[in-house]
Amino acid sequence: xxEVEQNSGPLSVPEGAIASLNCTYSDRGxxxxxxxxxxxxxxxxxxxxxxxxGDKEDGRFTAQLNKASQYVSxxxxxxxxxxxxxxxCAALYSSASKIIFGSGTRLSIRP
Amino acid sequence: SAVISQxxxxxxxxxxxxxxxxxxVDSQVTMMFWYRQQPGxxxxxxxxxxxxxxxxxxxxxxxxKFPISRPNLTFxxxxxxxxxxxxxxxxxxTAGGRDYGYTFGSGTRLTVV
Numbered sequence: 001x002x003e004v005e006q007n008s009g010p011l012s013v014p015e016g017a018i019a020s021l022n023c024t025y026s027d028r029g030x031x032x033x034x035x036x037x038x039x040x041x042x043x044x045x046x047x048x049x050x051x052x053x054g055d056k057e058d059g060r061f062t063a064q065l066n067k068a069s070q071y072v073s074x075x076x077x078x079x080x081x082x083x084x085x086x087x088x089c090a091a092l093y094s095s096a097s098k099i100i101f102g103s104g105t106r107l108s109i110r111p
Numbered sequence: 112s113a114v115i116s117q118x119x120x121x122x123x124x125x126x127x128x129x130x131x132x133x134x135x136v137d138s139q140v141t142m143m144f145w146y147r148q149q150p151g152x153x154x155x156x157x158x159x160x161x162x163x164x165x166x167x168x169x170x171x172x173x174x175x176k177f178p179i180s181r182p183n184l185t186f187x188x189x190x191x192x193x194x195x196x197x198x199x200x201x202x203x204x205t206a207g208g209r210d211y212g213y214t215f216g217s218g219t220r221l222t223v224v
Contacts, residue, residue: 032209042218043203044154046112049212088153092209097167099144099205099213101154 003027004091006102015111019076023089023102026070030091033065033072038086038104048074079109113138113207117216124194124223131190132219134204139184143206144213145177154203160187194223 003026013019025033032051036044048063050056050072056063062075072091076083089102114137124130134143143160158166158179166179181187187206191198199222207213 034212036215043201043215046207046212046214051209090213092213094209097142097159098156098169100156101146103153 004089004100004102006087006089006105008103009106010108011105012108012110013079015079015081015109017079019079019083019107019109021074021076021087021089021105021107023072023074024070025072025091025100027091027093028067028070029093029095031094032092033063034090034092034099035061035063035072035074036088036090037083038088040086044088076107081109081111083107084109112212112214113140115204115206115214115216117204117219119219120217121220122222124221126195126223128194129190129192130194130221131188132202132204133188134186134206134216136185136206140206140208141184142208142213143181143187143204145179145187145189146203146205148201148203148218150201157189157202160189160204191221194221196223199223 005024035048038044050063050065060077064073086104088104092099116135145157146154156169157172158168160179160181162181178190202219204216205213
């Protein structure tokens with residue numbers, strides 16, 4: 001059973017701080033990993049993807065991948081109230097041609 | 112990233128009828144997927160839409176209920192057949208690639224009455 005696990009939260013972070021979101025996956029065959037942000041009533045929006053070990057930075061966002069530990073994380077620096085949303089972690093299992101999503105982490109940025 | 116146009120955005124349907132949802136991608140993509148999202152829950156994969164062959168369905172989803180077409184590398188449809196209130200949900204398509212990520216359509220909010 002291919003699984004992606006996330007803490008459902010809610011995770012509350014003060015404005016301006018770093019928000020850290022974590023995700024683990026069960027199948028070592030997964031090759032690419034994605035972070036989506038979803039506002040209530042909207043479809044998921046892709047904010048980061050990563051497929052190599054290490055860090056990948058894009059503006060205030062940093063994705064981290066550790067394949068040995070089967071662990072993916074997303075850091076949001078200088079958190080803003082507009083970052084309050086549900087963050088979905090997903091893994092692409094190329095061998096099975098499917099993308100599996102975690103249950104999502106609710107993030108709340110408090111002013 | 113690919114841009115996906117999905118329609119309809121919402122519909123209210125009578126039980127026993129069928130609804131076809133369309134997704135158009137602005138570029139050729141190998142992989143397209145269809146998901147369902149219940150309120151307050153994560154995304155459940157329905158099937159992978161394969162170009163030129165039958166879709167690959169996940170456990171709990173069958174072709175007779177959710178027929179999928181993929182006539183070319185930019186277009187796919189999902190039909191929800193013989194609908195019941197339990198089919199009320201948001202249906203989403205996604206497409207893209209490993210090297211540039213997968214983007215979602217805006218979703219179809221389906222209500223079956």
